[in-house]
Amino acid sequence: MHKFEEKTTKTESIFQGKVISLQVDDVLLPDGNEAKRELIKHPGAVCVIAITDEKKIILVEQYRKALERPLVEVPAGKLEAGEEPSYCAERELEEETGYRPGSITHIQSFYTSPGFADELVHVFLAEGLKKVEGGLVADEDEFVELMEVTLSEAEQLAKDERIFDAKTLWALQYIRSNGLA
């Protein structure tokens, strides 16, 4: 047991949605006082660093309702129940971009919002991309636009705040540090 562990004395389930659920826990703090924690449960997600043979970074632009604006991001998507992250990464890449990778390698995972949510994102590197015949069969409620950009174009998109999320900005640093594009 960690010395700062917060012992749960009560859990109240507030909402069970299609994507997230919300609960409020009463906890006992290390000093014996009580507090409430508002907690989001999320199935987890993957994102994919995918670089074409021409050293272009594959990105997708989509409307993000939570922000009421579009964002340009690395291809990403939620894990389905019981789904292997590497399988999910290949699936999302193909659905959103029409590319199928020759290999897919896990390079990092991270929690995105540990203060209130348990979302864990697994980052994969996709290599040996081949365009799939047909391709682009996105989820029925998802509308995305494919972009293929150089690293300096991606960094300009970040300066312009069209790329503006943690996983994609982490990915751009990774691409630069490792000379991938």
Add this chain to the structure above:
Amino acid sequence: MHKFEEKTTKTESIFQGKVISLQVDDVLLPDGNEAKRELIKHPGAVCVIAITDEKKIILVEQYRKALERPLVEVPAGKLEAGEEPSYCAERELEEETGYRPGSITHIQSFYTSPGFADELVHVFLAEGLKKVEGGLVADEDEFVELMEVTLSEAEQLAKDERIFDAKTLWALQYIRSNGLA
């Protein structure tokens, strides 16, 4: 208006908490179909890259109830209503670590979970640190432990998944790329 914009036809407020709120929006998709979006509203947050004169990175370990485990992170905290992010960064740094910066510079902002939440984190670089007399007046329900580590020690913490969140992993890449520690 963006071509993929999702027009809200109904908003249902589900929960208003101390930290987050939850609403479910009915939206009209670009193809005219309808969908539901589960959305978390968050006040936004800051985090601080703080390096001592001895080139040690200042980190804090705390228990994260959402994950039911402790994490080692860069000092961070939520914005209070109307609070200037740079002021919040100085405040959180002093509360959590007992250090006051000579200067504080905004270097990046990012959304952490754009798929379901509007949390925006502002990253600051704190320089010219001075230990404050007294110091360490954390929030009453916050228990954190100060760590001062080299970059290679921090990278080992990341390999060991004790550092395991997007903002801190972004920060470590930034520190390495810019030769800060």
